[in-house]
Amino acid sequence: EAGVAQSPRYKIIEKRQSVAFWCNPISGHATLYWYQQILGQGPKLLIQFQNNGVVDDSQLPKDRFSAERLKGVDSTLKIQPAKLEDSAVYLCASTITYNEQFFGPGTRLTVL
């Protein structure tokens, strides 16, 4: 069974630029999450989707971050404009609803 796919794996941008990350969850998983992991810390939830609807985006900095899951499968996370403190690994996870979560390899973002 294929795992959670993410791309790109690495991205380096200048501050104030825009960036987008893509995630393809495990087939059949209705729930998709985006987490941000800053160096030396545990991952922190940014947003949770159930199919194509948002369940929880209370920790998403909505002034610069946006996410969508239009067809209930793939998802994109965008940062516009990026700040230095956005340097982190962005992890996507998926699950059959209310069950064990599985994580993708992550996208490592460096903002210069």
Next chain:
Amino acid sequence: GIQVEQSPPDLILQEGANSTLRCNFSDSVNNLQWFHQNPWGQLINLFYIPSGTKQNGRLSATTVATERYSLLYISSSQTTDSGVYFCAGHPGGGADGLTFGKGTHLIIQP
């Protein structure tokens, strides 16, 4: 939200040693998972263990939900066990994003 406390924060052991990692939650959790983050950053699922005891090879885990803690046991450590171990949980309900601890950084020396 819930708070997750992991101990110890750092652990250095010789190959072959046994270890116990602990995770305390500030409130009841419905889902609890243990992960190993390898040097490349990949979070590897170890256990999905809301309650009870599970074993997988040299690793085992126990969750005492009523007392809001979980333990991860690693026996006969190998150098490949090195990395950061995270526990994470959520209290249930419609929003079930995991809250992670700060992790235990384990180094196994040959």
